[in-house]
Amino acid sequence: MQQSFLNLIKAGLWPVFFLFSLSLFAETNLSTLAQDPYWHKLLHYRTSVFGVKSEIDAEKFFLSPKGKSQPEEELRATIDQAKTQTTVCQFPARYKWLNEKGVTNVQFELCQNYLEWKKGLNAQGLSLIFASYYPENPASAFGHLFLKVNQDPLGKNSQLDYVINFAAMTEQDGGLMYAMKGLLGGYKGFYSIEKYYQKIQEYEFVEARDLWEYPLNLNSDEINRVINHLWELTYSAYFDYYFLDENCSYQLLKLLELANDKKLEGFLSFYQIPEENLHQVVDPTGLKVPANVRVSLYKQTITKIEQLSSNDKKIFHQTLKGKTVVKEIQSPAILDALSSYLQFKQFQKRELSENDKKLKHQILVQLSKQESPEVTLTKLPHSPLLGHRSARVALGAGTYKQDNFATFKGRLTFHDMMDDDRGFLTNSSLNLMTVDTRYYEKSRRFKLNELLLLETQVLSPFTLLSSKPSWGLDLSLRSPYQFNCDYCLIGQAKAMRGLSTNFLSDQVSLFAFVHAQIQTLIKDQSMVKRFRYGPQLEMGGVLRLGEKLKWKSAIIQDYNFTEDFWFESIHHLQQLGFYLNARWSLNLDYRGVMKSRSPEIRYNQESAFSTNFFF
Amino acid sequence: MKLQRIFVALGFLTVASLPTIAMADNSVGCGLGSMIFKDNTLLSSTSRVTTNNLFLNQYFGVTSGTSGCTRHDIVMNEKSHIHYAEVNLEQLSLEMAKGDGQFVSTFAMTLGCSDAVTPAFNKMTKQNYENIFTNENVKAADMLKNLGTSLRQDKNLTQNCSKAFLI
Numbered sequence: 001m002q003q004s005f006l007n008l009i010k011a012g013l014w015p016v017f018f019l020f021s022l023s024l025f026a027e028t029n030l031s032t033l034a035q036d037p038y039w040h041k042l043l044h045y046r047t048s049v050f051g052v053k054s055e056i057d058a059e060k061f062f063l064s065p066k067g068k069s070q071p072e073e074e075l076r077a078t079i080d081q082a083k084t085q086t087t088v089c090q091f092p093a094r095y096k097w098l099n100e101k102g103v104t105n106v107q108f109e110l111c112q113n114y115l116e117w118k119k120g121l122n123a124q125g126l127s128l129i130f131a132s133y134y135p136e137n138p139a140s141a142f143g144h145l146f147l148k149v150n151q152d153p154l155g156k157n158s159q160l161d162y163v164i165n166f167a168a169m170t171e172q173d174g175g176l177m178y179a180m181k182g183l184l185g186g187y188k189g190f191y192s193i194e195k196y197y198q199k200i201q202e203y204e205f206v207e208a209r210d211l212w213e214y215p216l217n218l219n220s221d222e223i224n225r226v227i228n229h230l231w232e233l234t235y236s237a238y239f240d241y242y243f244l245d246e247n248c249s250y251q252l253l254k255l256l257e258l259a260n261d262k263k264l265e266g267f268l269s270f271y272q273i274p275e276e277n278l279h280q281v282v283d284p285t286g287l288k289v290p291a292n293v294r295v296s297l298y299k300q301t302i303t304k305i306e307q308l309s310s311n312d313k314k315i316f317h318q319t320l321k322g323k324t325v326v327k328e329i330q331s332p333a334i335l336d337a338l339s340s341y342l343q344f345k346q347f348q349k350r351e352l353s354e355n356d357k358k359l360k361h362q363i364l365v366q367l368s369k370q371e372s373p374e375v376t377l378t379k380l381p382h383s384p385l386l387g388h389r390s391a392r393v394a395l396g397a398g399t400y401k402q403d404n405f406a407t408f409k410g411r412l413t414f415h416d417m418m419d420d421d422r423g424f425l426t427n428s429s430l431n432l433m434t435v436d437t438r439y440y441e442k443s444r445r446f447k448l449n450e451l452l453l454l455e456t457q458v459l460s461p462f463t464l465l466s467s468k469p470s471w472g473l474d475l476s477l478r479s480p481y482q483f484n485c486d487y488c489l490i491g492q493a494k495a496m497r498g499l500s501t502n503f504l505s506d507q508v509s510l511f512a513f514v515h516a517q518i519q520t521l522i523k524d525q526s527m528v529k530r531f532r533y534g535p536q537l538e539m540g541g542v543l544r545l546g547e548k549l550k551w552k553s554a555i556i557q558d559y560n561f562t563e564d565f566w567f568e569s570i571h572h573l574q575q576l577g578f579y580l581n582a583r584w585s586l587n588l589d590y591r592g593v594m595k596s597r598s599p600e601i602r603y604n605q606e607s608a609f610s611t612n613f614f615f
Numbered sequence: 616m617k618l619q620r621i622f623v624a625l626g627f628l629t630v631a632s633l634p635t636i637a638m639a640d641n642s643v644g645c646g647l648g649s650m651i652f653k654d655n656t657l658l659s660s661t662s663r664v665t666t667n668n669l670f671l672n673q674y675f676g677v678t679s680g681t682s683g684c685t686r687h688d689i690v691m692n693e694k695s696h697i698h699y700a701e702v703n704l705e706q707l708s709l710e711m712a713k714g715d716g717q718f719v720s721t722f723a724m725t726l727g728c729s730d731a732v733t734p735a736f737n738k739m740t741k742q743n744y745e746n747i748f749t750n751e752n753v754k755a756a757d758m759l760k761n762l763g764t765s766l767r768q769d770k771n772l773t774q775n776c777s778k779a780f781l782i
Contacts (some may be wrong), residue, residue, distance in 0.1 A: 362710040364748065
């Protein structure tokens with residue numbers, strides 16, 4: 001009796017002792033586990049000087065009230081709730097990881113919604129999709145990235161696949177408020193899941209953007225981790241959306257980082273550019289060739305019209321004016337071009353006129369009675385991955401007013417009109433944060449020559465399909481080479497509107513701009529309290545000679561509506577770009593004053609040469 | 616961090632606030648343009664906003680919300696052809712007239728047609744074009760109904776398109 005009582009105590013003690021030691025073991029283990037980089041990825045923790053904080057701003061994403069800033073608290077709360085079925089089903093990525101670590105042993109068979117959702121996605125592979133630039137909208141100038149969940153392992157014809165997109169939900173705010181909120185995190189960003197054909201509609205058809213599909217080299221375990229975490233995110237998380245850094249592209253990279261141990265974030269943390277992120281993800285895989293390119297309806301339509309003979313083009317135009325009998329057109333190529341054109345028009349205007357609607361119907365009926373037309377795209381756009389990288393440094397030399405100088409330039413991002421256009425929007429500039437310093441030989445002085453906060457100029461040529469104006473902006477400090485004030489700087493804000501047209505299959509572009517500008521002179525580091533305002537007229541052309549050479553020439557006339565500050569002048573600018581490869585290019589610049597009413601303004605000239613390196 | 620943000624933000628503010636560049640041309644891109652308006656009724660008041668969701672709603676409205684694809688939703692399989700037809704009616708009208716193309720072939724997939732009969736399906740839409748798109752105002756629902764009539768006259772297609780009975 002006593003013996004058996006003792007035995008009972010012994011038997012009872014063992015488990016207690018076991019549990020005690022286990023909890024001790026867990027105690028140490030948990031705090032190291034909470035430091036695991038993977039746990040930090042799962043909770044989107046970001047470490048800064050202020051400590052650890054999650055980028056997710058939704059409270060229900062955290063199981064502990066302190067979870068947003070305390071990884072260990074969150075880990076404990078997660079383990080504590082391992083028996084709660086709803087929590088387990090909500091966070092399969094967390095619990096699968098904890099299962100692997102031997103901390104929990106959770107089953108997911110009862111998570112019907114999650115399992116059905118996963119079955120519906122049917123992820124056999126993932127592709128990164130890059131939507132090219134959209135000239136009419138400055139905000140999309142860097143392109144856009146989203147993920148496609150491939151039902152076919154190779155990501156082939158896939159309109160029915162789902163895509164994962166990160167976007168912000170906005171309210172009905174006006175322009176400035178909208179921009180302000182977008183830049184400083186006033187909107188909430190969500191992951192969303194849509195069908196790929198919805199994105200095709202949006203980009204290829206409505207916005208005239210090309211879609212580039214890059215399959216990612218991931219195994220099924222890696223894909224599973226991404227998809228499981230996506231489930232956690234779509235159902236319970238939102239992020240404050242920051243246009244420049246915590247944007248669509250950044251959040252997609254964060255999601256992809258869940259796949260394995262690789263770190264994908266760029267070397268600069270305060271801005272994220274889709275085009276650069278595409279390089280980061282795709283370059284290491286060596287698969288620079290996209291599986292597929294979807295060419296925009298705009299380009300397809302242009303090609304169809306260009307391929308018509310001149311007589312067919314005549315019929316094309318007459319039909320649009322209602323001067324032909326559609327039933328008499330026998331050529332499928334004309335009918336195809338016409339229907340494509342009207343389709344493009346419909347997507348642009350959202351609703352065709354009654355006449356155009358009827359015309360389109362007649363054309364399609366007539367097309368259905370003809371043989372199918374064969375159209376091949378002769379000119380495929382250049383892959384964004386074959387273009388240059390967006391950061392740039394340059395070394396050079398030049399002469400200005402009998403003095404020689406050495407120059408050093410740096411640019412944070414993104415593309416200059418005189419850089420190689422391949423992979424970028426043709427004849428466009430978007431330079432953010434550019435610094436140009438010089439050392440003058442005779443005067444032995446260093447000088448800040450230029451500081452561009454933002455400089456952009458987009459030539460958008462008039463075509464049959466598009467008559468959007470060209471535009472530009474400039475927010476910068478520049479040296480006024482036109483007049484004699486060697487250590488002056490001009491601060492200027494400038495807006496441009498213009499027209500542009502292309503010739504000789506886009507080899508030549510001509511343009512004319514009106515600039516509205518306000519300038520102030522900064523002399524010897526002290527601000528002169530005088531402003532100058534007045535328009536500028538700019539006319540010129542860009543000539544593309546083959547793949548390697550580009551020449552830009554412009555004449556600029558200054559008008560001045562204020563008094564004595566400095567005077568009106570005409571000057572010109574010649575620029576030559578020579579492209580060695582994706583990393584290196586050469587620039588030649590020559591500028592001079594041609595005419596001036598003021599004796600103060602000499603016939604100053606400046607010539608410079610520079611070697612550019614992109615990284 | 617915040618300072619850098621504000622600094623770079625200033626540059627972009629100039630872009631965004633410039634009245635000559637119509638912010639109404641919202642693209643769903645990365646950044647400002649990628650923001651989707653919460654209130655979908657905005658669509659009716661501003662004619663030029665072409666954000667994706669808004670644009671699609673134009674189509675969704677047409678057949679009284681049969682598809683009901685909202686954020687997060689994985690479209691129900693038996694309705695996938697309806698959703699597809701609503702979104703891509705424009706492309707389908709063109710490719711059905713040609714009797715060939717990626718959209719009409721994908722549409723055949725949503726109707727459960729086997730790969731082998733897809734060319735025949737595409738050809739059938741071309742031959743029956745005037746019956747399917749009877750006039751210039753045909754909506755997705757009309758198209759599906761008319762297509763069903765034409766499809767059922769073709770034994771080969773009826774047998775080899777597993778979801779043909781749905782339309």
